[in-house]
Amino acid sequence: MQQNLILTxxxxxxxxxxxxxxxxxxxxxxxxxxxxxxxxxxxxxxxLASSETLKIMAVRYGAGFAGTTQAIAxxxxxxxxxxxxxxxxxxxxxxxxxxxxxxxxxxxVVSGDYKRQPDPTCAPFELVPCDLFVTxxxxxxxxxxxxxxxxxxxxxxxxxxxxxxxxxxxxxYALGKAQRLIAHLRESGYNRPVYLHGALEPLCALYEAEGxxxxxxxxxxxxxxxxxxxxxxxxxxxxTDRWARRFGDPVTALASGWMRVRARARQRGxxxxxxxxxxxxxxxxxxxxxxxxxxxxxxxxxxEDALVHWCRSRxxxxxxxxxxxxEDGGDGETVGIV
Amino acid sequence: MQRFSELLDRLSYEPRRNAKLALLTQYFGTTPDxxxxxALAALTDGLDFRHAKPAMLRGLIAERTDPELFALSxxxxxxxxxxxxxxWPANRGVNAPPPLLSDVVVGLRSAGKSEVPxxxxxxxxxxxxxxxxxLLKLVTGGMRVGVSARLAKTAVAGLGPLDxxxxxxxxxxxxxxxxxxxxxxxxxAPAPLxxxxxxxxxxxxxxxxxxxxxxxxxxxxxxAEWKWDGIRVQAVAGRDxxxxxxxxxxxxxxxDISEAFPDLVEQIDFEGSIDGxxxxxxxxxxxxxxxxxxxxxxxxxxxxLLKSHPVAIRAYDLLSSDGRDLRELAFEARRGELESxxxxxxxxxxxxxxxxxxxxxxxxxxxxxxPAGHIEAGDAEAVEGVMVKRRDAPYxxxxxxxxxxxxxxxxxxxDAVLLYAQRGHGKRSSFYSDxxxxxxxxxxxxxxxxxxxxxxxxxxxxxxxxxxNNTTNRxxxxxxxxxxKVTGLVLEVAFEGIARSTRHKSGLAMRFPxxxxxxxxxxxxDADRIELLEALVPGNVKA
Numbered sequence: 001m002q003q004n005l006i007l008t009x010x011x012x013x014x015x016x017x018x019x020x021x022x023x024x025x026x027x028x029x030x031x032x033x034x035x036x037x038x039x040x041x042x043x044x045x046x047x048l049a050s051s052e053t054l055k056i057m058a059v060r061y062g063a064g065f066a067g068t069t070q071a072i073a074x075x076x077x078x079x080x081x082x083x084x085x086x087x088x089x090x091x092x093x094x095x096x097x098x099x100x101x102x103x104x105x106x107x108x109v110v111s112g113d114y115k116r117q118p119d120p121t122c123a124p125f126e127l128v129p130c131d132l133f134v135t136x137x138x139x140x141x142x143x144x145x146x147x148x149x150x151x152x153x154x155x156x157x158x159x160x161x162x163x164x165x166x167x168x169x170x171x172x173y174a175l176g177k178a179q180r181l182i183a184h185l186r187e188s189g190y191n192r193p194v195y196l197h198g199a200l201e202p203l204c205a206l207y208e209a210e211g212x213x214x215x216x217x218x219x220x221x222x223x224x225x226x227x228x229x230x231x232x233x234x235x236x237x238x239x240t241d242r243w244a245r246r247f248g249d250p251v252t253a254l255a256s257g258w259m260r261v262r263a264r265a266r267q268r269g270x271x272x273x274x275x276x277x278x279x280x281x282x283x284x285x286x287x288x289x290x291x292x293x294x295x296x297x298x299x300x301x302x303x304e305d306a307l308v309h310w311c312r313s314r315x316x317x318x319x320x321x322x323x324x325x326x327e328d329g330g331d332g333e334t335v336g337i338v
Numbered sequence: 339m340q341r342f343s344e345l346l347d348r349l350s351y352e353p354r355r356n357a358k359l360a361l362l363t364q365y366f367g368t369t370p371d372x373x374x375x376x377a378l379a380a381l382t383d384g385l386d387f388r389h390a391k392p393a394m395l396r397g398l399i400a401e402r403t404d405p406e407l408f409a410l411s412x413x414x415x416x417x418x419x420x421x422x423x424x425x426w427p428a429n430r431g432v433n434a435p436p437p438l439l440s441d442v443v444v445g446l447r448s449a450g451k452s453e454v455p456x457x458x459x460x461x462x463x464x465x466x467x468x469x470x471x472x473l474l475k476l477v478t479g480g481m482r483v484g485v486s487a488r489l490a491k492t493a494v495a496g497l498g499p500l501d502x503x504x505x506x507x508x509x510x511x512x513x514x515x516x517x518x519x520x521x522x523x524x525x526x527a528p529a530p531l532x533x534x535x536x537x538x539x540x541x542x543x544x545x546x547x548x549x550x551x552x553x554x555x556x557x558x559x560x561x562a563e564w565k566w567d568g569i570r571v572q573a574v575a576g577r578d579x580x581x582x583x584x585x586x587x588x589x590x591x592x593x594d595i596s597e598a599f600p601d602l603v604e605q606i607d608f609e610g611s612i613d614g615x616x617x618x619x620x621x622x623x624x625x626x627x628x629x630x631x632x633x634x635x636x637x638x639x640x641x642x643l644l645k646s647h648p649v650a651i652r653a654y655d656l657l658s659s660d661g662r663d664l665r666e667l668a669f670e671a672r673r674g675e676l677e678s679x680x681x682x683x684x685x686x687x688x689x690x691x692x693x694x695x696x697x698x699x700x701x702x703x704x705x706x707x708x709p710a711g712h713i714e715a716g717d718a719e720a721v722e723g724v725m726v727k728r729r730d731a732p733y734x735x736x737x738x739x740x741x742x743x744x745x746x747x748x749x750x751x752x753d754a755v756l757l758y759a760q761r762g763h764g765k766r767s768s769f770y771s772d773x774x775x776x777x778x779x780x781x782x783x784x785x786x787x788x789x790x791x792x793x794x795x796x797x798x799x800x801x802x803x804x805x806x807n808n809t810t811n812r813x814x815x816x817x818x819x820x821x822x823k824v825t826g827l828v829l830e831v832a833f834e835g836i837a838r839s840t841r842h843k844s845g846l847a848m849r850f851p852x853x854x855x856x857x858x859x860x861x862x863x864d865a866d867r868i869e870l871l872e873a874l875v876p877g878n879v880k881a
Contacts, residue, residue: 141407141410141411142403142424143411143421143424145424145467162360162364163357239768240768242768249765260424260467261414261420261424262350262417263415263416267815270351272348272351273351303414305410306406306407306411309406309407
């Protein structure tokens with residue numbers, strides 16, 4: 001039944017249902033796992049996705065981002081040309097889902113991006129048993145073990161305590177990371193306003209409209225040095241851009257799973273690396289592969305080799321699926337930013 | 339170990355000196371003895387134990403991980419200790435608490451060679467990623483978190499009203515875990531009695547002078563000396579209470595460099611403290627800094643090198659003599675003491691740095707412009723300017739105002755073309771502020787050096803704008819900048835000297851290069867050629 005899923009230049013294609021999953025260029029029919037720009041592109045004929053993902057795409061691309069759209073609720077079962085289709089929370093960002101495909105009893109799950117760490121801003125990952133599991137592998141090396149987010153947030157608040165005269169400028173992707181950071185900050189008891197770069201405002205507003213509470217948020221606007229001692233969130237690329245100069249000599253923090261590796265953190269100019277990721281770490285990738293019960297594992301975007309090797313050493317049929325066009329855990333915002 | 343590792347982790351990313359200081363002072367102020375003292379020893383290179391070798395660590399990780407996964411991970415991370423720290427399997431069955439820094443130090447000191455791998459593995463099992471990284475750095479002896487010994491001592495001084503120089507003076511009489519030092523710094527105990535007969539004394543430093551300042555200074559109040567192009571040292575010796583003779587050679591920062599210069603140290607037979615310049619002196623003639631460089635940054639030295647590159651001191655101050663502290667005396671009085679002291683010694687390796695006679699500033703300027711007119715031609719090549727010192731000034735540690743001045747000879751200048759720019763750190767992290775520049779060799783621009791200061795804030799802004807608008811390539815934080823014959827930025831680069839080097843493609847390395855001026859008026863094709871620099875390499879005869 002695996003031949004029902006084919007790798008094409010545009011992405012993963014289901015021939016039986018005549019649709020693509022997260023295609024990287026415009027197609028007639030697309031199923032979209034989540035709203036990050038490298039998975040959710042504009043210009044498809046029709047899009048099937050969670051209602052949150054559709055709203056995120058509308059915020060990013062405008063209301064007419066696709067010919068037609070259809071929202072699907074978590075667990076709701078649809079039939080698309082005889083293929084049973086359902087969406088299940090992936091715990092990655094608001095509205096993110098794994099897509100379950102039922103080919104008359106043979107079940108394939110396409111994970112999209114997922115994580116299993118707690119995240120107050122989205123529904124938790126749901127384990128979906130299957131025969132074929134198509135998993136991401138962004139952090140598919142055994143050096144990536146994400147620590148609990150609370151400890152990383154503690155580093156940020158401790159730094160504020162010691163360097164209260166400096167703006168703490170935190171680089172975080174506009175969709176998912178920024179909102180999760182704010183939510184964890186509030187959990188830690190931080191109740192001062194959090195200041196936002198303009199690029200983060202629309203999606204924070206969408207999250208709030210979807211019922212996620214953030215406490216006081218303020219746009220940075222024209223402010224600069226008067227934000228000494230405050231937390232300012234901005235897209236990662238802005239940390240080293242001219243925009244950041246308004247804060248004088250800020251402490252620059254960067255929230256990403258890549259911060260686990262020192263050379264990466266230095267290269268990105270992070271002075272306070274926060275290891276907070278939207279993706280499953282190595283242990284969770286391995287655990288999930290086993291728990292799905294799948295005998296066939298396809299490993300997509302990321303470090304495929306290591307996870308494929310690990311799966312094979314466990315007696316599973318694994319193969320790398322070299323999907324082009326997905327970025328290394330970013331959000332489309334990393335394009336052109338070194 | 340956990341708190342120490344958090345400190346190291348923060349320090350390793352923090353570019354600002356003052357922030358490093360704050361992190362260190364906070365750590366020292368909130369960590370009990372003896373842990374903080376051992377941390378201080380680790381940061382000042384004062385811990386003495388059997389270091390672990392990379393091969394042993396490779397063996398430990400090979401027993402615990404799949405070799406292919408390790409190879410893929412190591413390839414990605416690029417650093418052995420870090421890969422091991424990150425890959426080490428979490429041992430959830432372990433109940434033991436993570437070790438204290440003192441457990442590690444004591445454990446490694448008392449362990450036999452065969453016990454070390456087991457000890458390290460046991461500790462790694464109890465630590466998290468950051469803790470394992472710090473432990474591996476500690477046991478392999480490579481801290482490298484950008485903290486100098488001086489900075490660590492300054493952080494200790496920050497615990498109370500103490501001055502860092504007082505800690506420097508007491509330092510070599512103190513031992514880890516420095517409990518007496520912390521008690522003193524926190525005002526809980528008097529200064530530790532230093533029984534060190536050969537202590538380091540923080541040096542007095544000169545301020546640069548601008549020629550127009552001379553109008554305000556009376557030449558009769560000042561003495562002048564040659565400024566040697568070597569390294570500042572203190573040669574100190576004395577007897578402790580038991581009568582044991584101790585002798586040491588210190589660098590300007592208080593580092594004990596005796597082991598690298600046995601030829602000099604074994605000649606020390608006096609009791610006192612000489613402040614002077616360390617130089618390579620062959621057949622009585624001072625050699626260039628490039629020659630001295632062969633002897634620097636070595637833990638030990640070969641016989642061949644001792645013979646080919648003999649060192650000596652040109653003495654210019656005397657800080658103590660036969661148990662008397664002379665630093666309160668005026669320069670003139672110390673100079674008198676120094677002259678008779680050096681004469682009495684009559685050691686081949688310790689000579690007097692001569693004074694320059696002058697009646698007015700014009701005469702001194704003439705001497706600075708032409709040292710060869712005053713001293714031997716060979717020696718004159720190792721002169722990089724003149725020092726001007728107030729005759730009535732006591733010896734004050736640090737860089738006091740108005741007492742000592744350095745008047746360096748004019749730098750060399752070259753017109754070079756900006757090739758690559760890299761973003762800076764901290765306040766400069768949004769600016770392209772580190773520049774690689776090159777000059778022409780035939781039809782090609784070859785890199786000859788890097789500069790990251792010398793420009794004004796306004797110029798930095800202009801260069802940054804130029805880099806962003808003329809980027810031709812990106813490599814991580816580095817941008818390649820347009821540099822054809824007609825497009826590009828010409829930088830007038832000032833530098834103090836040039837030597838052969840394998841670091842740059844050009845085979846040359848500049849000393850102390852900095853951006854002197856932006857030559858917007860010039861095109862890259864007007865920039866200088868490599869032959870101009872080749873001719874400045876000492877020993878090269880100008881064609």
